[in-house]
Amino acid sequence: MTSVSLAARDVSKAFFGNPVLRGVSIELRPGRVHALMGENGAGKSTLINILSGSLSPDSGSLDVGGRTASSLSPAEARQAGIAVVHQELSLVAHLSIAENIGLGAYASRGGRIDYSALAVRAAELCALVGLSGDLSRPIRDLPLGERQLVEIAKALYRNPKVLILDEPTSSLSARETERLMALLRRLKANGVALLYISHRLGEVMDLCDHVTVLKDGVCTADQPMAGMTPDEFVRLMVGRDAGDLFPAFESAARAETVIDVAGLSAGMVQDAALTLRRGEILGLGGLVGQGQEDLLLALYGAMPARARTATMLGAAGLVHSVTAANRRGIAYVPADRKREGLLLTHSIRFNMLLPDFGRAVSLALRRTSTERKLTDGLARLLTVKGDLSRPVQALSGGNQQKVALAKWMPQNPKILLLNDPTRGVDVQTKREIYLMLRRFAQEGQAIILLSSDTPELVHLCDRVLVMREGNLVAELPHGQVTEESIVAAAMGVSPAREAA
Amino acid sequence: MKALLRSRPLLTTLVVLVVWIVAGFASPGFGSWPHLRYMLELASVIGLVGAGQTVVVIAGGIDLSVAAIVTLSTIALPLLSWSFDTTGAIAVLGVLALSTLVGLVNGIGIAWLRVHPMIMTLAMATFLQGLLILMAGGSAVTLDNPIVAWLGSARPFGFSACIMLWIVMSGLVLVLLHATPLGARFFALGANPLAARLSGVNIRATTLCAYGISGLMCGLAGLLALGMNGQGYVGIGDPYLLASIAAVVLGGTSILGGRGTYGGTLPGAVLLVTITALITVVNASPGLRDVLFGTLVLGLLLLSGREAKRR
Incomplete structure (x- = not known):
C-alpha cells in the first residue's frame, strides 16, 4: 500500500446552512503533484482551509501521517509539516523579506532571534525561488510578483512535507513561473506531497500527476492526469445546466445613455472608456483583481478618479463622493457584504x-x-x-x-453598480437575484454587473467588458459572448478589442 | 423577563436603587429627599457631559477633551459678559457657541485630517488647559451671570432647575439618538464606517455632528458646574473625563461603538455620584477618595461593563 501524507475523507462543510463541500475526499501522496480544479465558488478554498487546519469540517475525517482525526488545529497542521501558499498573501508589510520568511519560527540563540542564521537560510530560499536583491527590504516596497515569491519561500522555510499552493502563479511573470515549475518538480523529486490550485490549464496539465475536480462542492473527478484533455476539464468544471439557473435573455436596453465616460483613470484602471444605456445590463469580467472593482468604485465616487470626459445621468463630470452619487441616483452593492455592505450586529x-x-x-x-x-x-x-x-x-x-x-x-436608483452580487450565495438565491436584475433592467434601471462567475456574464448581460491589468481589453456583445471568449480575453489570448 | 434582565440600562437603575436603599438604612440622612436631590444635582453635570460622550462613543469615537471644554466654558463666561447684557443671555449663548466650536474643531481634525479621535481630543485637551492657565492663571473666576446663577441654585417647586434642565436635555438626546435619521447615522457610523459610507452615510458630516454635540453638552455642563459652585477655576472640569466615560460604559453602551443608548448613561451618572457620596460618608482623605473612586469604578466595570464577545 502506498503511503499517504495527508488525506480528507468524505468531508462536508456548510456556512450558515449553505453547503459548500459535500462528501469530498482527496488523498495527497509524497512525490506527487495533485491538481485541484474548479470554478470560482466550487469549494476549493474551503477544502484547502480544512486540509491546513484553518477550518473544521462538519463531518468526515482527516488522515495525517497515519493518524485519523475529525479535524486539525492550525498548530497540529504545522507540526505535521503542512504549509500553504495563500492566494491572498499573508505577509507583514513593514517587516523585511527575511523576517517574513522566518516569521513565527525564528531560530533563536540565548532567547534572542538569531538574525545571522535567519539571513543565511532566507538567502538560500530566495535563491531557490529566484528572488534576488537585498533581503532587508520591507515587503511593502516589493511588487506583487516578488511578494508571491516571498510567500513561497516562507512556506519552504518550514521544510514542509505537504505543500499547498493556491494560485501561486497568478501574479508571476512567465520567467518567474518557469522557475517556480522547476522548483516544484525538485520538491516533488524530494518526496514532498504537493497540492496545486490554478486556473491556468496549460500549467496544470504540464505539472500535475493527478487531478481532483470540484463542482458546486461535489467531487466530479479524481483521476490520474494522463489522458485528460482540455475539453474534458471544461466539461467537468462548468457543465452546469445553465438554462435552469438563468432567466431567458431578453434585452431591455433603450437608446438613452446614462453613463458616457472616456479616459477614466482610478487606482488600477487606466484610460477606460465605457457607455451604459438605460435598461442595459453591462457585464464586467476578467480574472480576479484586474481593476474591475476600482472601476465601479470610481463611478460611485468612492475612490479618487479622473476622466477626460464624463457624463453621468445627464450631468457632466464624475461624482466625487458617495453622497453625491446617491443623490444622482447611483447605488453600489459591495462584494464583501460582511465588511462593506451590512452592519452585521444591527x-x-x-x-x-x-x-x-x-x-x-x-x-x-x-x-x-x-x-x-x-x-x-x-x-x-x-x-x-x-x-x-x-x-x-x-x-x-x-x-x-x-x-x-x-x-x-x-431610493429608486437609476444606475446599479453590483460587485459580484452572487459570490458565496446558494443556487436558489442566485436564481432569485438574477430574476431581480432582469426586472430592474425592464423597469429601465441600468446595471453594471461585475462578476467572477463567467456563466452569469454570458447569460445575463447585454454586453460584457473584459478587464486585464487595469485595461478594458474586450467588448463582447450578447450572442457572441461565450465562457471561452471571456476567459480567452481575460488571459490575453484573444486579438485586440472587438468592435466598440 | 430574561430580556429585561439583559437590559443594561435597567440593571444599572436597579443597582442604583439597591445601593440607595441599603445606604439609606445604614446611614441616616442618606435617603432623605434633600440628600437625594443633592446627588441628582451633581449627577446632572456628569449626565450632560455623558450625553455628548454617549453620542461620540456610539458613533465609534471617544472624546477625551470633555474635561477641558467644561473648564473652558466656566472660565470663558465672565470674559464674554458685557455691561449691556443685563440678563447674561448673550454670554451664555456665547459660551455654548464657543464650546460647540471646540467640538467641531475636534470633528474636523478627526474627519478631514484623519487624526485618531484619542490623539485629536487629547491634544485638544492639552491645548485648552495650557490656554486656560495663560488666561486665568491660578485665580478663580467669580460668577456674576444671573441665568447661570439661577440654573445652579434655583429650586422652583422644590425641584432643582439643573435637574429639570438635565431631564429636558435627556429627552432631546434620546429622541435624537433613537428617533431621527441623524441618530441612526451615528449608530451606523459606529457599527461599520465602511459599510455606512458605501450606503450613502456622509461620514465626515456625521462625525462633525457627534463631536459638535459633545462640545455643546460640555458647555452646558460647565455652566451648571459654575452655577452650583459659584466659582470657576482651572481644574473644575477634571473629574468629568473618567466620570463621563464610566457612565457611558456602565450604562451598557459599547465602547467599540455602534450599540448603546443614553438611557443607560442616565443611571450610570447617578451611580457614579452615589459612589462618591458613599466614599464621603466613610470620611476618606482626599487622596484616598480618588483611590477608592477609581477602584470602585473599575470593580463595577469588571462586574457589568465588559464587552460581550463580538463576531
Missing part, C-alpha cells in the same frame, strides 16, 4: 433603512409605522421570513446579499 430592518437614513433630513422624526411598512414590503418581496428585528448576521449568506441589494430599492 437588525435586518435597520440595514434595509440605512440608505434612507443617509439621505433623510437629519433631525426629522422617524416614523416607525412608515418604516415598518416599507421594510415589511421589502421582506415580502425578497421572501425573507421571520422577525426583522433580528441581527442581519442571523440570515444565511444568500439572504444577507438580498438585503444588501434590496435596501437600495426604496
